[in-house]
Amino acid sequence: MQLELSAEDAAFREEMRTFFTTEVSQQIRDTVLEGRHLTKDQIVESQQVLNAAGLAVPHWPVEWGGKDWTDLQRHLWHEEMQRAGVPIPLAFNASMIGPVIAQFGSQAQKERFLPATANLDIWWSQGFSEPDAGSDLASLRTSAVRDGDDWVVNGQKTWTTLGQHGDWIFTLVRTDPEVKKQAGISMLLIDMTTPGVEVRPIELIDGGHEVNEVWFSDVRVPGDLLVGEPGQGWTIAKFLLGNERVGVAPVGATKRALATLKTTAADQLDDPLVRARVAELENDLLALELTALRVVAHSAGGEPHPASSVLKLRGTELQQAVSELALDLAGPASLAARAGDDSPQEGWARRSAPTYLNLRKASIYGGSNEVQRQIISRTILGL
Amino acid sequence: MDFTYDDEQLALREAVRGLLATTYADHDSRRRTVAEDPGFDRALWGRLAEMGVLGLPFSEEHGGVGAGPVEIGIVCRELGRVLAPEPYLASVVHAGGLVAAVGTPAQKADLLGRLSAGELVLAAAGTAPGTGRASGAAGVRASVSGDAWTLDGVADPVVGGESADVLVVTAALPDDAGTGVFLVESGAAAVTGYAAADLTRAASVRFDASDATPLGEPGRDLRASVATIADLTRIMGANQALGVMESQVRATTDYLKSRKQFGVTLNTFQALTFRAADMYVSLELATSVVDWATMTIAGGDRHAVADAADRAGLQVSRAGRHIGQEAIQLHGGIGMTAEYAVGVGTAHLEVLDQWLGNGLHHLSRLSARVTDHDLVEALS
Numbered sequence: 139m140q141l142e143l144s145a146e147d148a149a150f151r152e153e154m155r156t157f158f159t160t161e162v163s164q165q166i167r168d169t170v171l172e173g174r175h176l177t178k179d180q181i182v183e184s185q186q187v188l189n190a191a192g193l194a195v196p197h198w199p200v201e202w203g204g205k206d207w208t209d210l211q212r213h214l215w216h217e218e219m220q221r222a223g224v225p226i227p228l229a230f231n232a233s234m235i236g237p238v239i240a241q242f243g244s245q246a247q248k249e250r251f252l253p254a255t256a257n258l259d260i261w262w263s264q265g266f267s268e269p270d271a272g273s274d275l276a277s278l279r280t281s282a283v284r285d286g287d288d289w290v291v292n293g294q295k296t297w298t299t300l301g302q303h304g305d306w307i308f309t310l311v312r313t314d315p316e317v318k319k320q321a322g323i324s325m326l327l328i329d330m331t332t333p334g335v336e337v338r339p340i341e342l343i344d345g346g347h348e349v350n351e352v353w354f355s356d357v358r359v360p361g362d363l364l365v366g367e368p369g370q371g372w373t374i375a376k377f378l379l380g381n382e383r384v385g386v387a388p389v390g391a392t393k394r395a396l397a398t399l400k401t402t403a404a405d406q407l408d409d410p411l412v413r414a415r416v417a418e419l420e421n422d423l424l425a426l427e428l429t430a431l432r433v434v435a436h437s438a439g440g441e442p443h444p445a446s447s448v449l450k451l452r453g454t455e456l457q458q459a460v461s462e463l464a465l466d467l468a469g470p471a472s473l474a475a476r477a478g479d480d481s482p483q484e485g486w487a488r489r490s491a492p493t494y495l496n497l498r499k500a501s502i503y504g505g506s507n508e509v510q511r512q513i514i515s516r517t518i519l520g521l
Numbered sequence: 522m523d524f525t526y527d528d529e530q531l532a533l534r535e536a537v538r539g540l541l542a543t544t545y546a547d548h549d550s551r552r553r554t555v556a557e558d559p560g561f562d563r564a565l566w567g568r569l570a571e572m573g574v575l576g577l578p579f580s581e582e583h584g585g586v587g588a589g590p591v592e593i594g595i596v597c598r599e600l601g602r603v604l605a606p607e608p609y610l611a612s613v614v615h616a617g618g619l620v621a622a623v624g625t626p627a628q629k630a631d632l633l634g635r636l637s638a639g640e641l642v643l644a645a646a647g648t649a650p651g652t653g654r655a656s657g658a659a660g661v662r663a664s665v666s667g668d669a670w671t672l673d674g675v676a677d678p679v680v681g682g683e684s685a686d687v688l689v690v691t692a693a694l695p696d697d698a699g700t701g702v703f704l705v706e707s708g709a710a711a712v713t714g715y716a717a718a719d720l721t722r723a724a725s726v727r728f729d730a731s732d733a734t735p736l737g738e739p740g741r742d743l744r745a746s747v748a749t750i751a752d753l754t755r756i757m758g759a760n761q762a763l764g765v766m767e768s769q770v771r772a773t774t775d776y777l778k779s780r781k782q783f784g785v786t787l788n789t790f791q792a793l794t795f796r797a798a799d800m801y802v803s804l805e806l807a808t809s810v811v812d813w814a815t816m817t818i819a820g821g822d823r824h825a826v827a828d829a830a831d832r833a834g835l836q837v838s839r840a841g842r843h844i845g846q847e848a849i850q851l852h853g854g855i856g857m858t859a860e861y862a863v864g865v866g867t868a869h870l871e872v873l874d875q876w877l878g879n880g881l882h883h884l885s886r887l888s889a890r891v892t893d894h895d896l897v898e899a900l901s
């Protein structure tokens with residue numbers, strides 16, 4: 139047991155900190171730190187800066203741009219990035235489809251997609267959920283039927299985050315309706331400009347356009363865009379969702395958000411009740427961060443530490459709790475949510491209600507927090 | 522950075538666990554022990570001495586073992602797992618800690634040697650570590666005439682006070698000169714013992730012109746050292762609480778798997794398994810902070826240790842309320858009984874917490890410092 143980072147890891151952290159705070163544009167970082175929305179161009183620009191330095195996809199295989207870092211180094215990279223306000227590389231590309239193609243894809247798929255995916259030349263969307271397939275994802279119904287060398291896809295995906303920017307979408311489709319539901323699923327990569335693909339916006343409670351429905355009518359997909367084997371989709375999805383869970387506990391970003399709130403709402407910190415709420419949240423975030431470090435230090439051998447479900451569950455709760463505090467501190471000023479930029483209310487206060495509402499999503503996606511409790515009670519506690 | 526025990530630490534844990542199992546194999550043996558004087562098992566205390574556990578924190582030149590905080594934390598965690606009533610925290614960690622921190626070389630060699638050998642039991646009196654007046658020693662006053670010191674006042678609760686041979690007393694120095702620490706033979710004070718809610722023993726100690734020997738240099742203000750030892754004790758108490766909570770989470774999951782109602786085992790009901798999952802979450806988070814706080818001690822910076830004590834104290838206090846309450850609730854009526862360990866564990870958690878510093882106390886200290894930093898740094 140020992141607390142200090144090794145000299146090597148401390149130097150690594152310093153290197154990351156320097157890079158993130160000097161190489162990524164201040165304007166982009168301020169946008170993140172102030173909790174404002176990034177444009178598509180900003181997200182692309184930031185990822186390309188990282189990728190040029192080999193820092194966009196360090197967890198990929200080395201031959202495709204990965205870094206062969208230790209889990210701790212990867213953790214430090216991730217934390218320092220959030221701390222500096224650098225947008226995390228687009229999860230659909232960097233954490234989801236990239237590792238899947240690297241693991242399950244054909245050589246041709248790897249060459250065609252991986253470099254463009256790392257550099258965000260292709261923007262991927264995730265087409266898993268359907269109106270009737272949420273937590274019970276395996277009950278999905280979007281079908282793909284063989285026709286010569288092609289697959290013909292029909293059905294509907296929903297909740298497709300930032301699908302309006304999507305160039306390609308990785309989908310789970312039913313290729314065999316006869317077998318057990320998990321066994322009949324395959325993964326297809328679909329060019330979103332193909333005739334028959336239609337993206338329809340969904341407005342969320344914060345007024346934002348963040349998610350979409352994606353409809354497929356007789357969409358023809360060349361056979362070489364199926365990943366792995368037909369029927370292997372569920373195995374691939376489990377691999378992908380396992381990676382997704384690790385990324386959804388934004389400890390560093392939540393810490394940063396709380397620290398920023400202490401500055402923006404500084405005048406309210408005279409109130410002992412406010413101080414107590416901040417102190418309690420800071421302690422909870424410390425507990426979460428230390429648990430993340432314990433998980434990282436124990437995850438040797440690739441198997442995720444069982445406590446990683448704790449990170450998703452608690453990480454999202456705390457992310458939400460900080461947004462609640464911001465809303466409370468904004469008080470009446472938060473009513474100006476949709477006021478114009480000439481509003482006399484400060485930006486953080488105007489954003490506080492939409493942000494609070496928006497972050498309710500965090501305990502629903504990425505395996506809802508009920509699903510995380512199920513994982514803990516079944517696989518850790520054996521209940 | 523490393524959050525795992527090395528081989529020697531694992532061996533220590535197994536040895537202590539094995540030894541404790543000989544005395545507290547089940548909750549009945551603990552019940553019998555606390556029902557009789559002195560409220561703990563003297564034979565076990567002797568074997569802990571033989572194993573070197575009582576001398577763990579003290580240097581070899583004073584008859585100890587010179588182990589680090591992680592090792593002491595391991596012992597406390599094991600004591601907590603079986604709700605051991607032995608006054609390890611009070612006698613070794615707190616009172617022994619005070620002697621080691623401020624005693625003269627001769628005092629250390631004498632007292633710590635005998636403490637390590639199990640020949641002498643100490644108790645710390647004057648203030649409870651967790652009160653707001655932690656280092657103020659409001660209840661006991663020292664007077665001096667020539668170089669003869671006496672104490673007056675009441676110290677309560679003095680955990681383990683009834684069985685102590687020597688009391689290590691914090692007291693207000695004359696002329697508002699700060700806080701001194703004194704040694705008082707137990708015969709020189711009026712000691713009235715009682716049991717706390719978890720049936721561990723404490724005492725009310727009245728000093729009435731009681732003869733006292735200054736620990737360390739006479740008349741010196743030792744407030745800072747007293748506070749630091751209270752912080753160390755808080756962190757070790759958090760380790761002990763973790764052991765209790767580990768046992769409670771295990772007992773609760775076992776119970777859900779075996780207890781049948783409506784013709785099925787209770788783990789059939791998701792309303793219950795989800796609550797067990799939340800208990801596990803609280804335990805993991807508390808473990809992380811307690812491990813961190815324990816490692817912080819090794820760094821030796823007393824402000825860092827004070828901060829770590831508040832953080833571990835708050836985390837463990839919150840977790841203790843959550844796990845302690847749910848452990849009883851998910852057991853139903855049996856959890857309410859004195860013959861069952863789960864509910865007694867909840868009582869033990871409260872005693873540790875109220876003695877060493879409850880959530881309110883630590884939150885209020887942390888709140889006062891909220892504007893001193895931008896972020897809380899986990900790794901320096």
Ligand SMILES: Cc1cc2nc3c(=O)[nH]c(=O)nc-3n(C[C@H](O)[C@H](O)[C@H](O)COP(=O)(O)OP(=O)(O)OC[C@H]3O[C@@H](n4cnc5c(N)ncnc54)[C@H](O)[C@@H]3O)c2cc1C
Nearest residue numbers: 264265266267272273274297298299499502503504506508
């Ligand atoms: C903002 C947002 C963005 C998203 N982005 C994407 C995306 O880009 N791509 C994509 O494919 N999907 C996306 N999703 C979908 C997300 O993965 C699903 O919402 C999620 O899987 C939950 O499914 P559901 O919404 O149908 O809820 P349901 O599964 O119907 O669940 C309803 C409630 O019941 C609970 N519940 C369900 N099953 C159980 C059970 N067995 N035990 C106990 N409780 C249970 C759930 O936790 C929830 O509280 C997004 C969702 C949101 C909100």
